[in-house]
Amino acid sequence: LLLPRVCAALADPRQPGSDDTCLEKLLDWFRTLTEFDPSVKLLQDNPCLTEFITSVLALPEPSPSILSFTLRLAGILAASESRFQHLQQEKLLVMLFGGDGPLSSTVWEDASVRSGWVEGVHSMMQHQLALHFICNGGGMDVIFALQGDPSLFVASAASRLLVHMLILSAESETTKHPSTKDCDWPACAQMIIKHIEDSLQSNSASHVEQSLKLLTSLFGSCRSTWTEVLWLGIAKQIESFLTEKTVQVQHMLASLLLNMAWSPVFCESEGSFWALVTSALERLTPVQAGPLAVGLLRLYKCPQDVRIQALTVLLQPMDCILRAASQPLEHAGLLDESVSDPAAVESLLSSKSSCASLLCQTLAHLEKLLCLIHLPVDLPYASLLRSLVTILQFCNGFLSPTSPLGSTISRILINCFRVQRSALDVLAALSERIGCDTLIGSLFDVLLAYLESPNTSPTVLKKTFQATSKWLVRLHEVSCSNSQWQQTQKILEDVFLVLQKRLCSPCWEIRDSSLEFLTVLIKCLRDQDEFRQSLLSSEVPRLTENLLEDPESYVRASAVIAVGHLAFITYFAPESPVVGNQYNKENTVAKLQEILSADPEGFPRRAVISIFTKWLRQGCTGPLEDTEQFVSRVIQTVEYDLDWEVRLGGLELVEVFCSQTICQLGPPECSYSPVSSAITSSVHQNKLLQVFCRAKLFRFLFRSLCDCDKPVGQRACDILLALRGSFYPISTLKDSQEAGDSPAGPSIAWLQRTLRQGSLAQDFPSDGGNGVDFGDPESMLLALGTIDLEELHDELNKCSDHVEKSPQSLLQDILATVGTIEENEADCY
Amino acid sequence: FPEMSHLPCLCWGAGAGQDVGRSCILVSIAGKNVMLDCGMHMGYNDDRRFPDFSYITQNGRLTDFLDCVIISHFHLDHCGALPYFSEMVGYDGPIYMTHPTKAICPILLEDYRKITVDKKGETNFFTSQMIKDCMKKVVAVHLHQTVQVDEELEIKAYYAGHVLGAAMFQIKVGCESVVYTGDYNMTPDRHLGAAWVDKCRPDLLISESTYATTIRDSKRCRERDFLKKVHETVERGGKVLIPVFALGRAQELCILLETFWERMNLKAPIYFSTGLTEKANHYYKLFITWTNQKIRKTFVQRNMFEFKHIKAFDRAFADKPGPMVVFATPGMLHAGQSLQIFRKWAGNEKNMVIMPGYCVQGTVGHKILSGQRKLEMEGRQILEVKMQVEYMSFSAHADAKGIMQLIRQAEPRNVLLVHGEAKKMEFLKQKIEQEFHVNCYMPANGETTTIFTNPSIPVDISLGLLKRETAIGLLPDAKKPKLMHGTLIMKDNSFRLVSPEQALKELGLAEHQLRFTCRVHIQDPRKEHETVLRVYNHLKGQVVLKDYSVQHLPDGSITVESILIQATAHSEDQGTKVLLVSWTYQDEELGSYLTALLKKGLPPSTS
16 A cells, blocks of 8 residues: 555655665565566556656656666566566667666766666666667676766676676576687677677786686686686687786786685695796785785695795895895895795885785785684794884884895884784784794793883884783793793793783773773683783772772773683682782772762673673682672672663573572582473472572562663563573463462562563552562562463563564655655754 | 766765765865765664665775875764774774864764664664774864874874864875865854965865855754744744754753843743763863853853753653753654654644754654654554644755855966865856866766876985086076976985986986987998098088087097097999088087088088
8 A cells, every 4th residue: 555655656746856775675575575486576566666666767867866766676576577578569678778767868877877777777677678788788888887987886786787698698598608719709708708809809907807807706706617717718818918017907916816716616626826826926916915925825725836926025025024134144034035025015015105004915915814713824932923023113112124125124114013014914914824933032032122111102002912812822832841930930920010001001991901901811710820920919909999980991901800810810710829908809899889889880880791791700809698698789780771782781690590509509409500390399390480589580570571771671681581491391380370379469460560561661660559569479480470471571582673674664764755855855863 | 087986875875965975075186085974864773774885896905095084073974984994894003183073073973873773673783992003093283283093194184163173184295285074164153253275376275065055044044933933832832842963063052041041031941851961061161162262252151051940851841830941862852852852742733843954764763853743653553743844954054155155265277176066066067167176976886986186296306416506607597498408307205306426326327328320321432431530621621510629539530528430431333422420419419420521512622
C-alpha cells in the first residue's frame, strides 16, 4: 500500500527532493528483495515500479538525485533475466541506459547521474542478456570513457565494472576455451581486451594508468587460466614500461605484478613472469619496489632467487644505515655486496626530502613481515636489531658518524618523529623473534635515553613504552637462560627511575601512557622476584596511588587499573615481599570504593568496577562472607550509576560472583564454568538463595531488566536465565511455573507486568514496599520460575531501532518527509 | 599544485541540504598532503558512515602519504571518523585541533559510541580505549599560534565562532597557502564571538556554504520564539523535553533558559539528564576565553556556566506531576534516556518536545519532525504523539553575507565552496566571481580541483656576485629592474644565485669553454699571411675596436680579446681565402660584430 504512494511522490517534480540516505536505504531494501527472488513477480505485483521509471523518464528536467536513484533501481531490478526481459519489453532499459537516455542530456554533467548509470549497469550485469545489451547498444564506449571521469568515484566504479564484465564474458560466453594465443574471445571480452591493448600502446599516461589499474584488479580477483592468455598478449608492452620509461607508469607496476604473483595462474608458471618480476625489482626505484618486495616475501611459492632479490630491496636501506654508521670494516652490512648496488638507496637516504619517507616505508614493511606468524623467509634478526638501534640513535643525536653518508643521514634524521615511531614499532615486533642477547645492553641504553629525554614527543614515548615492555619480557627470558640477573636488575631499576619522573609529567598523555606501561609490566612480570623488588623499592607505587586523584579522568582510570594490578604483588601475593604498613589493603579498597561512588566521570568508575571484577575472579576478595559483603556494597553503589557501562560492569561482577558461589556451595562435581549444572539439593539451594538475597543482587538484576540502556537489560536477562537454569532443572520448570498460589504470587505477577513495560516502567519497587520483597529467598525462587524470561530475552535482543529500521518505517518516513519538508535544512548536531 | 580533492563520500548527496554529510577534504600543497576534517555520516549504520579512505592512496600507507590531519571543530560530521581513521585504518601521523576541541571531542565520540553499541549488531566501531588512544595522538594548538608540522609545513588557527573551540586553519608551505574555514559564523551569538581571519591573501580559501543564499533572520528572534514556547508550556502545567547532544547546543540553551528563569522568576525545575553535563559545563568554564566578550565580562561577577536553576535529572523525576523542562541525550531520540522520557510524555497534549537539531532518517526524532503522529514502538505497540512537536534551528553557520565578508577579510586568490547545496552554491559562486574577480570552484564529492599558482620563490644571491654587479657601477634600484647573470643552484629546497666560478667550485666541476666558430670567405688571391696582414690592418683601423687589444700573433693568427681569426686557402679555389673566426660565448657580441664586419669584405689594398 505504501510503495505506490512512495513511487508517486518520488516521481513528482513538484515535491522537494528526498533525503539521500532514504533513497540509499530504499535501494538496499530492493537489493535484498531481489536477491532471493529472481522471478518477474515483483514487477508484476508492483506495477508502480515500472510506472515510476516511466514517469521519471518523462520528466523534462528530472532532478539528478532522482534520476540517479532510478538508474540504480532499474539496474537492481534487471539483475534477473526475467525481470530484465520485462523491463526491455517496456523499452525502459534502452531509454535509461541507451544513447538517447540521460547520456545525451545535460543532467549527465552531474556526477551523481553518471555514478547511477555505472552502478545500474553493474547491478544488472549478472547475465548474458545484460552483457549483450550494453555491448551492442554502444555502452562500452561510455564505460571506457568513464574510466577517466573527473569524479574519483565514477572512474573507479567504471573500472570495477569493466573487470566484472570481462570476467562474466570470458567465463560464461566462451564456447572454445581460450587457452591458445589466437583464441576466440567472446565479443564483449574482445572489446575490452582490445581497449586494454590499445590504451597500453597509447602515449597517454592516463590511458595506460587506467588499463594498468583494470589489469591489477582483474588479476587480483580472477584466478582463471584465461587470464594468462590475456597476459601473453600484453606482456611485452608491460615490460617495455619498465625498460623504456617513455610513459611514467612505473609506480603502478608493483601492485600489478604483486597481484599476479599471488595468482596461481602466474606464480606456478615458469620463466618469463618471474624474470619480469626480477627485472621490476631491479629497475623500479626503491620506493616503488618496496611494496612488491614485501608482498613477494609473504608468498610461499616465490622462487628462491626472486625472494633473495626481494629481500635485498627490502633490506638495502637498513644495510646502508649500518654501513653509514660504522667505521670501515667494523661491521659488515646486512647484505652481501655482490647482490646489491646501494647507490640508488644511498642517494635517497642522503636527500632530505626522501630519507625519512624511504625509511618509514621500509620499517613499515618490516613490521608487516615480522607480524606474520609464519614467515617464509629468515630475516637477519641480529643485524636488523643493530640497524634499528642505529636509526634510533641517529634520531636522538646519539650518533654522529664520521662517514659523509652517515653524517648526512644523522643530520636529516635528528628529531624525526615519523622515523622514531616506525622504528620503535619494528623494534617491538622484533622482540618476539630474536634469539641473540649481545645487543641488549645498547638496545636498553637507547630505549632508556628515549624514555628520559624531554625531547621525546608523547606519541613517540608511548611507542617507546610499548617496545620497552616487550623487551623487558624478552630480557627476563634471556636472563633466565644465561643468569645475567645483575644486568636485568640494573635495567629494571633504571626503568623505574625514569617511570617515576614520567608519572609526574605535566602532560596527561604521558602520565596515562606511563600508567598503561606499568600495568602491562605487572601483568607480564608479576611472578618475577627481581621485578617485584625493583618495583616495590621504587617510588612508583606511591606515585601511582597519587594519580588516583589526577585532574584528568583518563589518567584516574588508568591509575585505578594500575593500582588494581599492583595489589596482586602487594597484598594479594601469597609471599608478599611487602615491609611495613606502606601498602594497606583496606585503604586501597576504600579509595577505589570512593572513586566508584563519587567520581564525577565515567572512565574511573568503569575502571574500578573492572578491577573489582578482576579481583573477584582471581579469588582475592577473601572468604565467602567477606566476598558477599564486598559484592553487596559494590552493587548498591553501581545500581544507580548514571553511566551504563558501570552498571554493565556491575552485572559482570554479579555474574562472576554467582558462578563462584554456586561452585563453592553447589554439588562437588561442579567445575569452574558458567552456571550450568542444576542444583538439586534443596539445602544448597536455600543457602545459595540466602547468599544472593543478602548480597542484594536480585533487585539489581530485575531492576536492570528495565534499564533504559539496552545492553544492561540484555546482560541482566542472561544472568537471570543462567540462575534459573541452576535452580530449576529443565524438567521441573514447567510445574513450578504453574504454582501460582504461593503468598508471594500476586507481587510476582505484578513484577512480571512491570517488567513487560521495560524501560517505561514507573516506580520500580524497592525492598519493603508493597511490591516485591527482593530479599526473600522464596519469593525470588518463585520469581525466577514464574517470570517469562525467554520472552524478555527475545524482546531485549532486538535492536533498539528495529522498528525504525524496517522497510515499512522507511517508506512512511519518505512519504512523511516529502509531504512536509520545511527549511530545517543543513543543521548539524 | 595545489591539488585538492573532496574525499570519498559514497553518498552522492547534493551536499548538506537535507543530508548531514561528512566533511573530509584532502589538500595537496607544494608536495604536502593534508587532510581537513575526518567526519562521519550519522544517517548510516554500516560502512557508509565513514569516508572510504582507500581512495586516498591505492598503494602505500596513509601515514606515509599524509603529512597531517586537521580537525576544525568537535561536531561529529567533522571529527566522528577520527578514531576509526587513526586506530582502525591505521593512520599514525600527527593530528591537530584546538584545545577545547581536544577536550570536548572525546565526550561526543563516547556519547555516539554508546548509541551504536546500544543498537545490536553494530560492529566495526571504535571502542573507548581507541577514542583515548586517538586523543593521545592529538596535538592541541592555540589560536594564532604558528605550528610547525615539519620544516616546510606550518599551520595556524583562527577563531571561527560556530561552536566552542571551532577554528579556521591556515595551511602554509613556503609562500603558498590555503585557508580552510570548517564551519563558521560571522555574527556573534549568545555565547560565542564572530569568526575572524587576517588579511593573509591565501592562494585558496575553502569555505563551507551551508547557508549559501539565505540571509538568516536574527538568531534573537528564534531565541525569543523558543523561550515563549517553553514558557507557555510550563505555564499551562506541561512538560518540555529538549533532546540534545551532550555538548554544544545544550550549553547555549542552558544559558538562555537560566537567564530567562532568573529574569521571570520562574519556579518550574529544569533538569539535565546526563552524567556528562558536569564535564561539559566544566569545559565551558575552563575555556571561557573562547566564548564571547559578554560572557567573559560577566565571568568576573558570576560564571555563566554555573547554573542555579538547572539540576541533575533522575529517571524517577519523569513520572512526577507538574511542569518541568528536561534536557536529555541523545539528540535525535534514537535510544536511551531522551527516547524513554519521550515515550512517557508523548501522550499528553499539554507537553512539548523541542528538537533543536537535525535528525537523520531512522530515528524517532526524524519521524515526529516529518509530522508522523502514530509511531510503532517495540512490541507492536502504537504510540500516539499528542504532545506538541517543535523544530528550532539554532545552528550557527555563516550566511551568504557572512561568506562574502570573510572573503573580503582574507582576500584569497581563489575560493572553493564545500558543504552546500549545488543550486545555492552556484548563485554564490557567481556573486563571488563578480564582486571579487577571483575564481570560485564548487567540486562535487569525489572530484579533484586543481589550482595553479604563480609562486614567487625566494632566491639568495651570493655577496660576491652582488658586489661584482655593483662594482660595475649600478646600484640596486627597485624601480629599475636590471638583468643579472649568474648560476642558479637548486639544492635541498633552497635556491641560490652565485657566480659561475663559485658554482663550479662548490659543485666540484671542471670548467668547459664554449666557443662559436664561423667561416668567412674572402676573395683574395694573395698568400695567406698577406691576407692575414690585410685583415689585421683593417681591424686596427676600426674606431669601434680602438679600446680592444688587437694582436697579430707570430703563428699567423689574429686575436681580438678572446676572438681568434685564422686564414687558410680554399682547397679548390686558391683565389678564395677562408677566415676561421671563433669566439667564446662571453664575447658573443664582439664575435658577431667581427664576423659581420669581415663578411662585408676587406677594403681595397693600398699597397
